[in-house]
Amino acid sequence: MGGGEEPSREEIHDGSTTNQEENTNAQQNVESSPNLPEKPVNAEEDSSKETKKILDEKSNENTEGTNVEQAQPEIVDNAQAVSAPVTETTSVVNPSPGPVEAPKPEDTANKDAAHEDQVKFQQNLEYEISIKKEEAERTPLVCISEDIQKLYQEYEQGSDVYRNKIMKLAERHNKIRRCRGDGNCFYRAFGFAWFERILLSNNLTILRTALDSLIATKTLLKSSGYQPLVYDDIYDVVEEQMKAIERGERDDSMLLAIFQTDDISNHIVWYLRVITAAYLKKYRQEYEPFLEFETEMDQYCSKYVEVMDQEADHIHVIALTKALNVPVEIAYMSGSDTMEQVNFHEFYPDNEPAGGNITLKPLVLLYRPGHYDILYRKE
């Protein structure tokens, strides 16, 4: 998944608030990609790219809203946080000199000047971040579904390539449901689409199978070394939502309201994150080769999976679909004009439980560089 295919800002700008976020997310995605070659960590090099990265880093931090007031502003203001030694070796992987990781030792001659520059830089960034944050927050965490024509309209002033692809997409899909571009969009889109699919199936077998998969994740988490104290409470929130469907206490508007409520919605997102991390840790031998050289899975998970607002990558999608036994199809729509069709990538779990998920139709997500939304297939 590359930021290289990201459409230019002009191209997609039509006043819709989601566009800006896509850009933001595209870069987040680049940054969190485990397969990126290591870049020089020198702040002077490639400063525009670095700017964006730091921006994204910071906007991640800020999208949670209350974070800023609560972490002492002085700390956030003038310095770059040091990677915790427990996660230190991963810092080499992350190419930006942002708050997170340690730049490589460099010669000290320009150190002070460089530091001052960085401080100024940081102040400008924070201003930009606050604007971006405001923009992102104009989009609900999960939106009301819209006709797919709305997606087309978004590109009316923009690229033919996108318009043609949306036309193709509209042959089999009639609706789109947007999610906020806050770095959590994959997990939130997955979570909403999954719960909605279960709710609308109106099928007790599907519901029980989903509940069993959910219960089984507690064992997965424990076997991957998580302390029950860190996930028990959050698990309960997620299970309660599933059980409320079972008790017939949920309809589609209620489900939407729940996913628009920060607390519950973010609990669900975080629980899906930790399931993903637990699965990656359990099958680390299989997935570690996809990470940057010498990155250890525990460190990778603590930096990119367990932390809110960090974009999901390909292996995260694989892990989550397998851990929960939920099939997902993702439409990859990029600005690349080599293909007229929108490519669908299928993520199917290994073993479909007998009589269970066989009837659960795959969730359908739309991926545009850096961002996920939910798609609806024509019945």
Next chain:
Amino acid sequence: MSTEARRRLMRDFKRLQNEPPEGISGAPCPDNILLWNAVIFGPAETPFEDGTFKLALQFDENYPNKPPSVKFISKMFHPNVYANGELCLDILQNRWSPTYDVAAILTSIQSLLHDPNPNSPANAEAANLYRENRKEYIRRVKEIVESSWE
């Protein structure tokens, strides 16, 4: 105050008592579970050895969705600790996640003591000495080790 934060902090406390990591202790104030005092013993074979460093951890009702604010009460001389005792540590800022409990936070700070990062300094003097004059750095650290006993 949210019962979720309170319950979680009680569980953190139990774990810290039942499986205390080496060289770390901590407990909430008897009358305020959101405020904790902790002690980190300087890791062996580092300049911080034999130091007993006191810290205060202030939680709020958003815990564990948001990190506590943590500061050293004891005097500290370290590249990543500000003059007022506050820390510059990623997991307490933008790499926080609810997978950290109090034991994990304190363990990370303990590792930070012997593994400073002089390139994103909170204390420029400590960072410069650490890089360029290790002998003087060690001497200054030993001073705060001694003052930690008072």
